[in-house]
Amino acid sequence: MEELKNLKYIKLFSVSLLIYAFIGGFLFDVPALPILNESIRVLYFHVPMWFTMIFLLLISCINSFYFISRKKIIYDTKSYTYTSVAVFFGFLGILSGMIWAKFTWGSFWTNDPKLNGSAITLLIYLSYFLLRNSISDEIKKAKISSVYNIFAFSMLIPLIFILPRMTDSLHPGSGGNPGFNVYDMNSQLRMVFYPSVLGFIFLGIWISKLKLVLNVLKNDN
């Protein structure tokens, strides 16, 4: 299968980057900022989760678009697989964020535009799975869920990329990029952060490709 062709290189690339990110993330020096202190290290693991989730959701949305224009069921399977892996990364992002928030803010959850955005994203994609489960016919399921996927992803754009930039919040990096503020980061952080983002994105792609092969085999039987 063509999916399996480059899988080894993706795996090697991702794992080597992640090994570097884990060693660097726990051992390198970090700037001593007030309140954050050593907990700033969560940046290397929490923020890449969201980057990976958005990236995989984008791929899933593009595949849905391919399905409704080209009408081949493989695109729908791809879109479903990428979405499920993206939601998994989203849950990991929420979990790491919640543990961090407990120690920095004192509570697991606060009413903050970024937290609301992530919760709504997960709700939207959970209802996407529900929609898929409630239709039995394969083609109909593919068509309807593709339409919902495109609609939901486009409605997410103002929610995730615009709303958090406009309001102040407790979340680090407020008033700029929702994930982090470029000007807050010094070169020490960047040295681990960017490899970590790349590593997690490629890990996401690797998991999705493996899962895709599995899903295709399941559908064939």
Added chain:
Amino acid sequence: MLKKIFNILYKDLKIDLNLKHLFLSVALYLVSSIYIIYVTFDFSEIYEFDIWISLFWIVILFVSITSISKSFFHESHNRNYYYYYLFSPSELIVAKLIYNFIFLLILFFIAIVFYSLLLGNLFLSKNFFLLLFLGAFSISNCLTLISAISFQVKRNSVIIGVLSFPVIIPILKILIDISKVSHINSSWNVIENDFYILILINIIAVSLSYILFNYLWKN
């Protein structure tokens, strides 16, 4: 195309006038939910503005989901086959968008009349009616495609709620924010950004409904 859209609107209006129970049941749902709020609060009037406005928009949310789910469901499947020969999908979705907007606007005005009658009118100004207008516009734009999606699914009464809640939360949040802020300070500067985002969401929703309904309609 315009003539056909008017035909669909006229047909929808006639159906609603003939089957009065469709509209009346939604209106009764609205009035009884407002009455439940009235009964649960011991005092006959709510003096806290934040609670007043939040409860109002929550009532609006549930009523609009119930009413928009009717917009496709009262079409029988036989009638849908007939439409395939008469109209193009883009005409149908534009007509549905307009009809849902008008339907919601009427419901919202009934809601504000009863709500301020029972719970006190803390916020009846010209701005608020503009806000109702904007709210009806954005909620109907957002929910029409979702109602079309859930029309395709069996046991759809649960599905429409699940699908529409996450999509409608940002809109509702922005509307509540605008109404809270403009109650304190009704200058344009404070609501400007929220207003632009709402317009952006509407543009996205309308254009996507227009494009995607083509793929959804015929099976």
